[in-house]
Amino acid sequence: MKKVILAAALLASTAGMAQRFEENRSKFEQLGTLLPTPNTYRTASGAPGHDYxxxxxxxxxQIELNDEKQQITxxxxxxxxxxxxxxxxxxWLQLEQNIFDKNSTANLTKTSAMEEKVSMYQLGFMTLEQFDGGYKIKYVKDKAGNALKYTVNGTMMRIDLPHALKSKGSFSFSIAWSYNIHDHNKLAGAPGNGRMGYEYFAKDNNYLYEIAQFFPRMAVYDDVYGWQHKQFLGNGEFTLPFGNYKASITVPADHILGATGVLQNPNEVLTATQISRLQKAKTAKTPVVIVTQEEAEANEKDKSTTKKTWKFAAQNVRDFAFATSRKFIWDAMQITQDGKPVMCMSYYPKEGNPLWGKYSTQAVAHTIRTYSKRTVSYPYPxxxxxxxxxxxxxxxxxxxxGGRPEADGTYSEQTKYGLISVIIHEVGHNFFPMIINSDERQWTWMDEGLNTFCQYLAEQEWQREYPSRRGxxxxxxxxxxxxxxxxxxxxxxxxxxxxxxxxxxxxxxTALNILRETILGRDLFDYAFKQYAxxxxxxxxxxxxxxxxMEDASGVDLDWFWRGWFYGTEPVDIALEDVKAFNADTQNPEKENPISKAQANEQKTISQIRNEKDIQKTLVDENPELKDFYNSYDRYAVTPQSKSRYEQYQASLSDEEKKLLASGENFYSLKLKNNGGLVMPVILKLDFEDGTNEIVRIPAEIWRMNNKEVSKVIHTSKKVxxxxxxxxxxxxxIDTDNNAFPSKAAPTRFQLFKQQNRRPANPMQEAQQIQGGQPSNR
Structure with a gap:
């Protein structure tokens, strides 16, 4: 029977060990088959292969905007x-405007509910059927003018070729189309709405157009998916090939227009004054106003009945967009980035001032400088x-x-920093994904996550303690x-x-910031990140x-990090469960015996303490004859024999051993528990008795043999x-209450208040009212 019990115990122990091994392996095993097999297109080092x-x-x-009908042809x-x-x-081509068709997949599959109170966002979505959206395709023809067969499938269109397009060959074709531009504010809740549209200004009866995804665009064909023709449902943005663009855009003659690329016909669309101001902007240290607010206001009132055509060209870009309005103020400032001139510019209506004139172009220039330093030099003019x-x-x-001040020209702190942050973020997208061209339809994080990380770094270089929202x-x-x-x-x-x-x-x-600050360190991370770019x-x-x-260039195995942060959802919650303090016993009775005696006195139980008071006399106190040797024996007394034993012990020690004993080192055994599941480095602050402190950093690999619970011994020369x-x-x-030993309660302040109106969220406006400031004339 004992053998059976022993065998069962061994099996149970082995099973437990196997389970722990499996759990540990899942945290630190290589990503292996989770990643695609390297090939001649994409190598095991993460670099493009020689056959990429x-x-x-x-x-x-050739584009024309109808300012009366809000239509693009x-x-x-x-x-x-x-x-x-x-x-x-x-x-395959992408037809993203078809998302605004009332029968689009995005519209039909977007969940909604009707309540007693409905937000403008919800209403905008639910009234999409009232808008005549989507492309009207007039024709698709080959270079010779012959009609090509095509099939529209939601936001995608397939063109059937008359002959197979061979490798290294090319094919030219043309498309004529039109669509209605949507009112961005009225379709607030519609899928895909947040990327373009027009704004109507009732006060001066004018329109401001931000136009994008406005033309049928080639889908990507690559070595990973073949054709990337997933439907556009609103979240997954755009995956596009690079190319060269020429665009002629016809708008009302009093419009100011900005677009992807370089203006090819400035003498035809700009005044001599505007051209002169642009020339001045090339050497200016601060933004130069090309179209002033007064000039923009004049355009708002005296609407032109004629048209102008603006011509742009862009090399090696993956998309094209433009904005146009007679309301636009325009400023510019040229910077030099790695020896190349970059004209940084802003277009905005008077409703954006004073914020936009003060911050926008400066934020554009700041983004170009900071991102170029960490990724690649900005290549566009x-x-x-x-x-x-x-x-x-x-x-x-x-x-x-976005980002607009109040009508009186004041603005909250949130509006100010929100404006600067969104400009940094969106200009930063020139790098991710406009240059480092990731697949947004499949992986949003590859452009948004990497860009938000770089945005955080740029914000911190804008001003100290910048109130970054993420990072x-x-x-x-x-x-x-x-x-x-x-x-x-x-x-x-x-x-x-x-x-x-x-x-x-x-x-x-956040993961990348942790990787930079805590896992790799700034030098290793920055080098690897720039190598990727x-x-x-x-x-x-x-x-x-x-x-x-990132692994190849840093020389650090990060599979555990990608697995936990990118493939998992577990949080970080490491608990400091217990700390035990140890000191070396020198065996010197003159030193150790008093310590032992003091500890014994400190360890008296509550009963012992109370008995000293409540029991006036014990039996032995009343009958001294009951005493013997042990009643007078002092176990902590230093005797000649104990001194002799210590001298013999000292004689047996080497010089190194004597030095160690004399050092008085303190040893602390820490018990750490991983409650959250996501393994991370262990960072410890040790506060010493003398008021100083020390930081101890232990790599995440401490969890590699047991990702649930580990112990660690730390020794110090000073008492912690x-x-x-x-x-x-x-x-x-996620839980800092278990991060201290001894545990300490963090005080939280409470506030007494009476029910009353809250303080305005716009201190600038309040100060202006106190000082008798005048509202701006907008």
Whole structure:
């Protein structure tokens, strides 16, 4: 029977060990088959392979905007270059405007509910059926003018080729189309609305247009997915090939227009004064106003009945967008980035001042400088920020941004920093994904997450203690503290993410900041991150290319980090369960015996303490004859024998052993528990008895053999009075109550108040009222 019991115990022990091994392996095993197999297109180092290829599409467009009907009409000639090794029997194009068709997949599948109180966002979505949206395709023809067969499938269109397009061949065709521009504010809740549209200003009866996704665009064909023709449902943005663009855009003659690329006919569309001001902007240290507010206001009143055509050209870009209005104020300032001139510009209505005139172009220039330092040198000659109805959206060389002061010209702190941040973010998108051309339809985090991380770094260089919304580890804690069934991994398709802001922006940017500050250190991280940007500039990376490059260039195995942060949803919650203090016993009776005696006195129980008072006399006290040797024996007394034993012990020690005993080192055994599941480095602050402190950093690999619970011995020359985990809030630990030993309660202040109106959220406005300031004349 004993053998059976022993065998069962051994089996149970082995099973337990196997389970722990499996659990540990899942945290630290290599990503392996989770990543695609390296090949000659994409290497194991994360770099493009020697057979890497990508397609190209050139565009020649003639566009006209109807300011009376809010309509776009256009024709375009696309020349598509097949650089793949494959023959192509058909081509796929993207028709994103079709998302505004009332029968679009995005519209039909968007969930909604009717309540007693309905927000404007919900109403805008539910009234989409009243808007005549989507493309009206007039024709699709080949270079000779012959009609090409095409099939429209939602937001995608397939063109059947008369002959297979061979490898290294090209094919030219043209498309004529039109569509109605939507009122951005009226369709507030419609899928895809946040990326373009017009704003109507009733006060002066004028329109401001931010136009994008306005022409049929080539879909991507690559070595990973073949044709990337997933439907546009609103979240997953745009995946596009690079190419060269020419665009002629006809608008009312009094409009000011900004677009992707370089203006080709300034003498035809600008006044001599405006051209002179632009020339001055090339050497200016601060933005030069090209079109003043007074000139813009004059355009608002005296509307032109004639038209002008603005011509632009852009080289090696993946998209094209423009903005136009007679309301535009325009300022510019040229900077030199790595020896190349970059004209930084802003277009905005008077409703954007004074914020826009003060901050926009400066923020554009700041972004170009800071991002170029960390990624690749900005390659384009222009960078533009436009203010209109779109809260924040990016295109090559131009972006659309929100952020508007009050009607009296005052603004809150939130509005100010929100404006600067959104401009940095959207201009930053020139790098991710406009240059490092990731697949946004599949992986939102690859452009939004990386860009938000760089945005955070740029914000911190704007001013000290800039109130960044994302980036710091502690700011992701509320999201990571949520119930697991409400979270998705970062590695989730863009259209299946329920909390896109947290999942694709905040969490990956936070992860990268932790990787930079806590895992790799700034030097290793910055080198590897710049290597990734350099390798994949004007190419199309996948997640594995990023993961592999960061490891390859840093020389650090980070599979555990990608697995936990990008493939998992577990939070960080490391607890400091217990600390035991140890000191070396010198065996010197003159030193150790008094210590032992003091400890014994300190360890008296409550009964012993009370008995000293309540029991006046014991039996032995009343009967001294009951005493013997042990009643007078002092176990802590120093005797000649104990001294002799100590001298013999000392004689047996080496010089090194004597030195160690004499040092008086303190040894602390720490018990650490991983409650959250996500393994991370252990950062400890040791506060010493003398008022000094020390930081101890232990790599995450401490959990590799047991990711549930570990112990660690730390020795110090000084006595520690307080241990604190994650003292700088750098690991996103969701529960800091278990991070200290001895535990300490963090005081929280409470406020007494009477029910009354709250203080205005706009201190500038309040100060202006106190000082008798006059509201701005807008």
């Amino acid at each position: 290829w990508q397609q190209r599409a050139d565009y020649d467009m 256009g024709t375009e000639t696309i020349t598509y270059f097949n650089n793949s090794p494959d023959e192509l029997g058909y081509l 222009v960078a533009i920020s436009v203010h209109g109805p779109v809260g924040g959206m990016e295109y090559p060389m131009i972006c659309f941004n 710091e580890a502690y700011k992701i804690v509320p999201y990571m503290s949520m119930e697991q069934n409400k979270l998705e991994p970062i590695m989730t398709n863009s259209e299946q993410v329920s909390q896109l802001g947290n999942n694709a922006y905040a969490k990956p940017s 350099t390798r994949w500039a004007f190419k199309s990376p996948q997640p594995a290319d990023f993961f592999r490059t 009075v307080q241990f604190t985990l994650d003292p700088f809030q750098e690991t996103a630990d």
